[in-house]
Amino acid sequence: MDLVALATICDLVPLNSINRSFVKQGLNILNYDIKNKGIVTLINQSKINQKISEYHLGFILGPRINAGGRMGESYLGFNLLSCENIHAATQYSSIITSKNQERQKIQNKIINSLTTLIEESDAINFFYDPSWHIGVIGIIAGRLMRGNKKPSFVMTNSNDLIVGSGRSTGGLNIGNLMIEAVEKKIIIKGGGHSKACGFTLEKDSIKEFKNFLFTKFQGFYPEKNNFYEMNLDISVINENLLNDLSLMSPFGQLNPEPVFKSENLKINILNIFKEKHIKCKLFDNLGNSLIGIFFDIDVIKFKEYISKKDTFNCFYKVKRDTYSSNVIAHIEDIH
Incomplete structure (x- = not known):
């Protein structure tokens, strides 16, 4: 079991x-x-x-x-x-x-190489490089998608063909799009579900496939609003809350972990790990504080963003830190 x-x-x-x-x-x-x-x-x-x-x-x-x-x-x-x-x-x-x-x-090397190539005006992230390792293209697609909330498709060579993975936040079902592309003979095979897909195509079909996806996502705007269960005062984020949340676990597909929102918090950066994870201190105007962690984030853009405002609304999940066992926040987003 x-x-x-x-x-x-x-x-x-x-x-x-x-x-x-x-x-x-x-x-x-x-x-x-x-x-x-x-x-x-x-x-x-x-x-x-x-x-x-x-x-x-x-x-x-x-x-x-x-x-x-x-x-x-x-x-x-x-x-x-x-x-x-x-x-x-x-x-x-x-x-x-x-x-x-x-x-x-x-x-990480691939992600860093793509940072300057992403076009903010494009409806999707679409990248192909024959030198990329086939074992990481799905992870790369996921990282890109989380970075700018756009559907992401990443491809590399496999023998004489091109194989790729796609990730999306939902909305348009990219698994169904792959099936449609197969039916239209744009790709050889493909499938998946609303948030992830895989596909195989001929090398000379890349442009047609790209045009197919750009056409499908042109004018499509993913949901920008952050979903959360309720507003919380950070003073109530403690062992008792974590124990109550554990009664609803295990969390996963169709039983999502609750996301909470706390308003008007100040943010101080404490540490940066592996140039992509940020440990910070969140605190309110009453002196209550909470340790929070951002994962897989552009550190430079984050620093620029928090320098423009004094307080933020934070969206997060309440967790037990893997190493210290303290109650912390895994931060999903800030505004």
Whole structure:
């Protein structure tokens, strides 16, 4: 059941009905009766020293296990999860962690190279480079989409063809668009769902495919308003609130984690990690404060933005910090 929970979260399976029960029971095993030596060693390698949640499965353990496949060595994940020898599992865990770091370096290099090429006037992000590693194009598309909230399509070579991944915030169903492109013989094959897709096409079809997508998204404006459950005073963000929220977990597809809004907060930057994550202090005019973290953000643009105003409305999820175990905010957006 522990592996079922891991797969359900990482594959974004809807957490309705029986699936939510599967994940809940799998998390119980991971926390109180874990026997899988591969997962044990990966938890230790990841320096997780708190109760395992769906967050750890989806954002810490899952990406590491997938890293082997993304870097062309998919057997590493299988060997790790099926290993019965703790010493061998430790070796596999170390190799997988190294592959994940290699994957991160590749994707960060690509993202940095694209920063100056993004056209703000374009309806979508559309990029192709034959030198890019096939294992990271989906991640790149997701990063671009989160960066400017535009549908993003990223492609590279695979033998004599071009393969690509797309990510979107929703609205137009990009999975259905891929099926339509196949029917119109623009691409060879493709599919997906409203927020993610994959596709394959001939090299001489790139321009036609690009025109097809630009036409579909021309005049389409994704929802700009931030959805949130309720307004919160940051003075009530504490252990009690986190414990109450845990009663609704595990969170995932069709059971989204609540987003909260706090108004008129000041922001001070505390630390910057890996040139893309920002740890900051949020505080109100009564002296209440909260530690918040932005992930995968343009640091320079963020600094410029917060220098123009004194206070901000912040949208965030309440979390337990992976390393300190303190209650913190994972910030989604500010205005």
